Amino acid sequence: MAEPVEWLADGTPYSPRFADRYRSEAGAGLHQARGVFLQGCGLPGAWAHQPVWTVLETGFGLGLNFLVTWAAWRADPARPQQLHFVSVEAFPASADDLLRNVAGQAELLPLAQELAEQYWGLRPGVHRLRLDAGRVQLTLAIGDARAMLRALVCTADAVYLDGFSPARNPDIWDLPTLKALVRCCRRGTQLATWTIARSVRDALTQCGFRHERVAGVPPKRDRLQAVYNPPWTPKRRDPALQDTGPAPTPSRAVVLGGGLAGATVALQLARRGWQVQVLDAAPHPAAGASGLPAGLFTPNDSVDDTVLSQLSRSGARCTLALLRQLLVEGEDYAACGVLARQLGEERAAGSAPADGWSRPADAQQLQAAALPLDSAARWHGMGGWVRPARLVAALLRHPGITWRGNAAVATLAAIDNDWALRDAQGATLASAPLVVVAAGIACQKLLGLGMPLQAIRGQLSFGPRPPQALLPPWPVNGHGHFIPHAQHDGGPIWVTGASFVRDDAADDIRPAEQGFNLQRLGQLLPDAARQLKGGPAPQAWAGVRCASRDRLPLAGPVDPIERPGLWVHTAMGARGLTFALLTAELLVARLHHEPLSLPWRLAAALDPRRG
Helix, strand or coil, rough: CCCCCEEEECCCEEEECCCCECCCCCCCHHHHHHHHHHHHHHCHHHHHCCCEEEEECCCCCHHHHCCCCCHHHHHCCCCCCCEEHHHHCCCCCCCHHHHHHHHCCCCCHHHHHHHHHHHCCCCCCCEEEEEHHHHHEEEECCHHHHHHHHHHCEEEEEECCCCCCCCCCCCCCHHHHHHHHHCCEEEEEEEEEEECCHHHHHHHHHHHHEEEEEEEECCEEEEEEEECCCCCCCCCCCCCCCCCCCCCCCEEEEEEEECCCHHHHHHHHHCCCEEEEEECCCCCCCHHHHHCCCEECCCCCCCCCHHHHHHHHHHHHHHHHHHHHHHCCCCCCCCEEEEEECCHHHHCCCCHHHCCCEEEEEHHHHHHHCCCCCCEEEECCCCCECCCCHHHHHHHHCCEEEECCCCCEEEEECCCCEEECCCCCCCCCEEECEEECCCHHHHHHHHCCCCEEEEEEEEHHHHHHHCCCCCCCCCECEEEEEEEEEECCEEEEEEEEECCCEECCCCCCCHHCCCCHHHHHHHCCCCHHHHHCCCCCCEEEEEEEEEEECCCCCEEECCCCCCCEEEEEEECCCCCHHHHHHHHHHHHHHHHHHCCCCHHHHHHCCCCCCC
């Protein structure tokens, strides 16, 4: 539930919880955001011509500092290529209050409207909102400031201290919280705040900041500016970054694998200036497991909020943001939501709380699926279907990416500062200082990974959608899934499946699995199965997925000490469309020491070297 905000007669937002104003009266809040925080951190001048700039804020509030920083970035011709804004907030307000706070501000309102479209589902944890065509990344850490600062993987260039006053909200200004903040700073990080409270100045000094009192922005007489420059040598404290080596300067990179796992990494590298060559043994992209007619992306919910649930929520948000950038809705994908039906023993497992991510299905949704009104089902609003091959093609369309098919790599060898990729005859197909292996089950043989991988065969059934059939308006998931309104080159189709055969790397079509898919559809959606039974015989597609022992992806360095420059991205299992875009972003962010979209414990759960 959103934090209540009261609006005073002069239009100023007020927090009943802290008995304090979010900002000064109308107009003054905007001047404070610019005069205290932007000017106090030397912006926009300090970020000129930088590839990436990161701002860390304590107290997101109603987002005014973020919007002002975003607007300054957009207006600056010397702006960095990418702006990261990381903010902690224990009690997020509603999107409506964010919009009301900038009503009448013509420069900020369009930005606030774009922000409001993604500002929902902010459960405790870390959320990445991708704005301005992905060039502005807002990372919201929802929860206690001290705990969230310790969970973040982030090195800030500038820090905004902007909580409610130290007298009203002392925890966000105290020494333990500022010590947690320092782990996100580098020598030279600029800091600004509107308060000059003695306790805050003393704590900043103890943490290694050198500060000065300067003229304030009315109605405040003074403010603080500071720089992190301790007399001791700061130590790297980010477990997800400390052993990956220095951030490289973009040059040449090779990605091995032309499916979804490879294409997502290639795009993330190309967007940062790498010249990327994608190699694949097949003659065309998405020839393997990414070539299915249509697949689902959807968050997973659980009562105990498992690692899988947290990753799937972050992944669904990431996937949807990129789909909206690259594809045509209705033709290539649909963000239509997914109905998740619980069958058998799952009924007794309980349910996660209802919020923007998930809620119990209502009577209208159950009726649309022709299910009994007492069916156990939940509605996932941030889910839908996508044509993976279309997505892969769009990802590889970046001008910094080149494709080479019919290039079967048998071995990798370190030569000087490059990795050479060779075929079975020993001929070098490509070489580069950075190689990301995204070749599915073949990663095991090529890399000798400590984490064993498992081949999982899957066969789908699909056919033309009968025009007279009354099918659910959106996909249904459960034991298997049903996509009733996907698109194919021949027109609208339905898709169901998939089989799940462990330790089977064959992709032949098997009649027994075709029958299995249709039988399971009859259990999931009996009415839909009956309507499709008299139609044309369904077609089939089969592919081989790759999974790890713990069913989580592998995304990170193989061995940064012994094999620097060699990374792996694989083991998406049956959730490639939910995971791959997120984990590719994570991998490349780790490589470049950028803020991560996940807390470090989740990032560590995806490390290829985990036990």
